[in-house]
Amino acid sequence: MLRRSKILAALAAVALPITLTGVSSGGPPAAAAPPPAPATVAATAYHAAAAKYGVPESVLLAVSYAESRWDDHKGSPSTSGGYGPMHLTALDPSEVADLSGKQKVAKAESLRTLYKASDLTGLDPAALRTDTTANINGGAALLASYQRSLGLQVGAGTSPAEWYGAVASYAEAGDKVAASGFADDVYSIMAKGAARLTNTGQQVVMPATAVTPDKAQVHKLSLPTGVKPATSNVECPPTLGCEWLPAPYSEFGTAGDYGNHDLANRPKTGKIDYIVIHDTEGTWQGVLNLVQDPTYVSWQYTMRSSDGHTWQHVKANDVAWHAGNWYVNMHSIGIEHEGFAPQGATWFTEAMYRNSAKLVKYLAAKNNIPIDRAHIIGHDQVPGTIPSTVSGMHWDPGPYWDWEHYMDLLGAPIYGHSIFPVRPGSIVSIKPGFQGNVQVVTNCDAPNTTCTPQATNFVYLRQSPDDNAPLVKDIGLHPTGIDGTTDVSDMGSRAAAGSQYVVAKRQGDWVAVWYLGAMGWFKSPAKTPDAFAKPGLVVKPKPGKTSVPVYGRAYPEQAAYPTGIPYQTVTPLQYSIGAGQAYPVGDLNIETDYYRAVTFAGQPPTDHVQVLGKDRYYQIWFGHRMAYVRAADVDIRPAF
Structure with a gap:
């Protein structure tokens, strides 16, 4: 029904410049006396700022990680006007134009931490926006000022446990619930530790520091409870x-x-x-x-x-x-x-x-x-x-959605181990490494333009094992049969992080997987792989079947519908699974059903009721989307 289809707002795409990952800010090392590795630049900045302003280094690192994962974005602001690894905010008058009175004042204060940092450090606001070391100093000075405002001590000897209130203040939240949520995140990060290459290729390491913070400090904040x-x-x-x-x-x-x-x-x-x-x-x-x-x-x-x-x-x-x-x-x-x-x-x-x-x-x-x-x-x-x-x-x-980081936050990291060999018959999970994976994408801003480079979550699939080969076809997205494109909205030739496929062939650094009924090739060198073999189950056409249809929904068979509820036709998509092909199982335990809800009142027995079928389906990984196959059409087998 048309009223249930999502209505898109106009795409106002304005890509901001993002520095390519892994690019050092310095020149090539001299043969006689190589300069310090890029990692020491950031590490020294955090260490020095913590010492200068009396903030425990673990607190400073964890706050910065929670705000930006230590990235500086080369002077470009976030949507809330935050700059640098410490996310110092600069007031945008448009953000408060519709507010008034105390609400406007509070909002304005939360959007000008960059200027507070400038007052505390004497550093120019322009430097705080663009210079990583200055920005880190500004964040440390803010944390120290929040600690003092709560009547608490600063200095090298203070325990990270005594900084909960200052960390909660750094969130610039609207109530104590949100402020506490930010502080809890920071202390969780601190307890786990972290190590990461920033967007400028600098290694930052934060050792795990487990403490029991004094959460009662949040009651000292002049914020509504929430x-x-x-x-x-x-x-x-x-x-x-x-x-x-x-x-x-x-x-x-x-x-x-x-x-x-x-x-x-x-x-x-x-x-x-x-x-x-x-x-x-x-x-x-x-x-x-x-x-x-x-x-x-x-x-x-x-x-x-x-x-x-x-x-x-x-x-x-x-x-x-x-x-x-x-x-x-x-x-x-x-x-x-x-x-x-x-x-x-x-x-x-x-x-x-x-x-x-x-x-x-x-x-x-x-x-x-x-x-x-x-x-x-x-x-x-x-x-x-x-x-x-x-x-x-x-x-x-x-x-540009970072599935790898997101699944890490969910406590379910995308599979990325090398225990099993990547060979024909294997299930592989795609994990290209988001930060260093900058693919060519086009038409973000205007037709026939290349998008500003930034990290991407996918690898392209090609019709043959060649960097110059055309991208695979998707007859659903491109019914005329044209090759896939690099258009930002064209998902038809992409294997995204966490998606799973069955290997069809292996040729040197190239891997071919079954994709939308055909083979798609991507490069996955053994030393720097983008795909990792994993155990699991696959579906294959039953013996004697030359092809198997795939479906976009698991609706019941016609006999399942009671009188008064129209049969919802089971229609296969334009794709099929050919003999000899295999696709990973996503879920064996889905319901074959149809929830009938077409009127406001929802009078039973013909409305607001679930029709359950007996014809079983399986959810599978199929191309860039999921799909369903009838259990009667396929066999389930362990991957090789």
């Missing part, structure tokens, strides 16, 4: 501080139409198998306005880019209209993340990644959803329902 989910209408983890902004369930128009979701009683009316990661293709206020319009689409949650603040709109037991596939809607929860897919890192902030991961872990535990890339999926993995809808399916969150 609403905890346990005492509100939202379904969120306690540390997230969500708000309830309900999507309307109401009739409108003259034809008995209604919007913008369907009441249900999940899991009794259909178990929840997936959490779908979207980006909004619009700014948060416009999106919040959209979800409150009964004539438009809906989703369960919206998350703001600048700080990860979250609103819930639809209860998890009800069915939101977000995926463009009714079967997936029936079995999923949708989370919209403020941002524009062609701009990527500009919008996908560390705060948003971390809060999104908190929410997903909570929802997965509550609804028994496996935390893996077959069940925590992008909107770009949702299949078309029938052949005619395939080309119009969505591609968010797009090529």
Whole structure:
């Protein structure tokens, strides 16, 4: 139904310059006396700033990691106007133009930490924006000032446990719940430790430091308490501080139409198998306005880019209209993340990644959803329902969403081990290494233009083992049969991080996998692989079958429908699995069902009811999206 298809906002794609990973800021080393490795530049800056301002180095490193993962973005601001590895913010008058009184003052103060840092350090604001060492000093000075404002000591001898209130203050949050959530993140990072190459190729290492912070310090902050989910209408983890902004369930128009979701009683009316990661293709206020319009689409949650603040709109037991596939809607929860897919890192902030991961872990535990890339999926993995809808399916969150980091935050890292050989018959998991993986992408800003380089989450697949070979074809996206393209929205020739495939051939550094019924080649050298063999199950056509159809939904057979409920035709997609091909299993235990919900009142026995079928399906990895196959058509086998 058209009213259930997502309506896109216009793409206002403005890509910001991002430095290519691994490029050192210095020249080539001299033969006689090589300069210090780039890692010492950042390491020395954090060490020196911590000593100068009396901040425990572990606190400074962990705060910076929580804000930016130690990246400096070469002077480009985040969506909330934050600069450098310490995310020092500079006031943007447009951000406060619509506010007034105390609200405007508070908002303005939270957006000018860069100027506070300038006052504390005597450093020029321009240097704090663009110079990494200056920025780190500014962040250290801020932390020390927050510590003093709480009447607490600074200095080399202070324990990291005594800095909880200062860390919570650094969040510049609107209430104590959000401030505590940020501080808890920082201390979790500190306890685990971290090591990473920054976007300028500098190695930073933070040893694990487990402490028990004095959380009572947060009560000293001059902030409102905030609403905890346990005492509100939202379904969120306690540390997230969500708000309830309900999507309307109401009739409108003259034809008995209604919007913008369907009441249900999940899991009794259909178990929840997936959490779908979207980006909004619009700014948060416009999106919040959209979800409150009964004539438009809906989703369960919206998350703001600048700080990860979250609103819930639809209860998890009800069915939101977000995926463009009714079967997936029936079995999923949708989370919209403020941002524009062609701009990527500009919008996908560390705060948003971390809060999104908190929410997903909570929802997965509550609804028994496996935390893996077959069940925590992008909107770009949702299949078309029938052949005619395939080309119009969505591609968010797009090529710049960091699936590797996101799955790490979820505690389910993408498989990246070399225990098994990559050979024909193996299942391989794609893990190209996000930070160093800068692929050519086009048309982010305008037609026939190359996008500003930034890290991507995929590898391209080619028709033969040659860097100059054309990209593989996707007859669903390109029905005329043209080759795949590098267009930012063209997912048809990409293998994204965490996706799984079965190896068809191996030739030197090149690996061919079964992809959309054909072979796709990508380079994966043994010393620097992009694909890792893993155990698992695969589907193969039953003996004697020359091809097997694939489907975009697992609807019941005609005999399952009771009187009064029209049969929903089971229509295969335009793809097929040929004899000798194999595809990894994503889930063997999906429901064959159809949730009938077409009227507002929902009168049983023919409306707001689940039709269950006996014809079994399996979810499989198929090309760049998931798909379904009938169990009667395939055999299940362990991968070689």
